[in-house]
Amino acid sequence: MNSGLVMYEEEFRLIAGICDRLTRDANAKVVFLVDKNGQLISSSGQAQNLDTTSLASLTAGNVAAMGGLAKLIGEKEFPNQFHEGERESLHMSIVGGRVVLVVIFDAKSSLGLVRLRVKKAGEELGKVFDGLAKKQTAPGAASPFAEITDDDIDNLFSE
Amino acid sequence: MSFINYSSREINCKIVYYGPGLCGKTTNLQYVYAKTNPDAKGKMISLATETERTLFFDFLPLSLGEIRGFKTRFHLYTVPGQVFYDASRKLILKGVDGVVFVADSQIERMEANLESVENLRVNLGEQGYDLDKIPYVVQYNKRDLPNVATVDELRRLINPRGVPEYQAVAPTGVGVFDTLKAVAKLVLTELKRGA
Numbered sequence: 001m002n003s004g005l006v007m008y009e010e011e012f013r014l015i016a017g018i019c020d021r022l023t024r025d026a027n028a029k030v031v032f033l034v035d036k037n038g039q040l041i042s043s044s045g046q047a048q049n050l051d052t053t054s055l056a057s058l059t060a061g062n063v064a065a066m067g068g069l070a071k072l073i074g075e076k077e078f079p080n081q082f083h084e085g086e087r088e089s090l091h092m093s094i095v096g097g098r099v100v101l102v103v104i105f106d107a108k109s110s111l112g113l114v115r116l117r118v119k120k121a122g123e124e125l126g127k128v129f130d131g132l133a134k135k136q137t138a139p140g141a142a143s144p145f146a147e148i149t150d151d152d153i154d155n156l157f158s159e
Numbered sequence: 160m161s162f163i164n165y166s167s168r169e170i171n172c173k174i175v176y177y178g179p180g181l182c183g184k185t186t187n188l189q190y191v192y193a194k195t196n197p198d199a200k201g202k203m204i205s206l207a208t209e210t211e212r213t214l215f216f217d218f219l220p221l222s223l224g225e226i227r228g229f230k231t232r233f234h235l236y237t238v239p240g241q242v243f244y245d246a247s248r249k250l251i252l253k254g255v256d257g258v259v260f261v262a263d264s265q266i267e268r269m270e271a272n273l274e275s276v277e278n279l280r281v282n283l284g285e286q287g288y289d290l291d292k293i294p295y296v297v298q299y300n301k302r303d304l305p306n307v308a309t310v311d312e313l314r315r316l317i318n319p320r321g322v323p324e325y326q327a328v329a330p331t332g333v334g335v336f337d338t339l340k341a342v343a344k345l346v347l348t349e350l351k352r353g354a
Contacts, residue, residue, distance in 0.1 A: 004161030004256075004350075012166035037254030038218075038234060039162040039171045053201045057218045057234065061206070064250040065215070145163075145351045152226050153347045157340050 005035055005098075011132050012042070018124050019044035022101075026117035027109035029088065033125070034059045034100045041099060055102070059092060063100050080118075082111060093118050096126040160254035161350055169230045172346050173254055174339075177279045178261035179271035180212070180240035183300040186329040187261060188219045188235055191339060194332065195221060213239040216251050223343060233343055240275070249282045257294035257346040258283070259338055261329075262317050264299045264307035272317055294345035297324045298338045303331075 015033060023031045023045040032043035032052060038060030043052050067077045083090045091103045091114050101122055103114050162171040176184040185205065192203045201220035208214050217237040222230060238248040260279060262272045280290045297318045299310060310326065318324055323341045327334030 004163060007162070007164040007166060009166045012164070035160075035162060035254075037160050037162070037173060041162075041164075051202055053220045054204055054218070057204065057220070061215060061218075061250070064253060065247070068246055068250055145353075148226055148347075148351050150348070150351075153344055153351070156224050156226055156231065156347070157344060 005039070005132075006136050007041065007132070008135065011128055011135075014128050015042050015125065016044065018121050018128070022103070022117055022121040025121075026103060026105065026114045028103045028105045028114065030102075030104040032056070032102050033095075034102060036060055036063060036094075036098055036100060045104075059100055059102055063092065063094065080115075084111075091115070091118060093122055095122045096129045098129060099125070101125065161256055161346075163229075167230075168228055169232060170226070170350070171232045171234065172256040172343075172350070173234045173236065174257045174259065174342055174346065175251060175255045176235065176237040176259045176261055177248075177275065178240055178300075179263060179268060179275040180242070182240060182261045182263040182268070182272075182275075183327075183329040184237035184240060184261050185213055185217050187259075187298075187300075187327075187335050187338070188217050188237055190329055190332045190335045191221070191235065192219055194336075199223075212241065213237055214244075215239065215247050226347070231347070233346075235339075242274070245278065245282070248278070249285060252282055252286050252288075255283075255286075255288065255293070256349070257342045258290075258296075259342050260295070260297045260317070261300050261327075262297060262313060264301045264313060264326075265304055266306050266308050269308060269316065272313075276317055291320065294342060294349050295322050296338055296342045296345065297322055298327045298334060299324065300327045300329050300334075302326045302333070303328045 019031045019042050030045040030047050033041040034056040035041055038057040040052050040056035070077045079094045081092045088104055088106050093101050095101050105114055176187055178184050199222045204218040206215035219235040221233045236251050238251045283290050299313050325334040325338045329335055
């Protein structure tokens, strides 16, 4: 079976820092990072009033559907997508083939600026995720579940 | 594919409800949603047609509690059951940690059940998963209807391997949480084993 994604404190801080900077540099309202399977990794900006779990799941669904369409017309994927709303717009880009960087912005920013800043942030994030992948597959990497017992699992389901 | 976040101390897993059209996958999720404490659930999303048939997926995020300081969250998804939505079904299986097969117990739906189980096996295979290895449970739904096959017969056809199985009446909740708990437990056990 495919191994899951493991996020460590150190990389999480790096990622959060890159997302915060992108929010400022792109004049964005919200930036969030989602893994392609729909798990929210990080969010930055005015995300308090947003249902980020739903956003993450729908982002992944959208990227998966567009990826399916891309393959039908002979493309590998559509690495960047832009959806323009009346007031707010949404830019999605696939980073390192594994995660999706989503930027929500309004008239205070522009598509050009967002694209420019996303490109740089995407490169930085790509490096962090490469490092994370190496760390996860390195021999002797701490196995997060090793010390969990069957009783721990049973306790979760006993009401 | 599970996501373990040391920073927020969370474990996230993905469970997919699979089965033929109108077998009750969405109804399972609706019952779980209706009966779960508001603190433990997020919003349920249904991408459905105007006639309330699932078009892409239903999604329900659930929190189950903590294991050794890690919050365990499960993301429940359904696939669209209708045969012609196969491309969408494949996408939803990406990154799955556990599968529930919801079978329609009615005799006239037996062929649809078999076709769907086979389709599940093929689509999982395309994603690099093996139905015989992944955490997997079977639910025999619609047990309250008059024209149902016996459990023995259903087992022989749909569950020859004898994975955990539950009888259910999804609209009233019979067997719904038993099914969910069983698959969640298998997923966590698998995570522990693979750790």
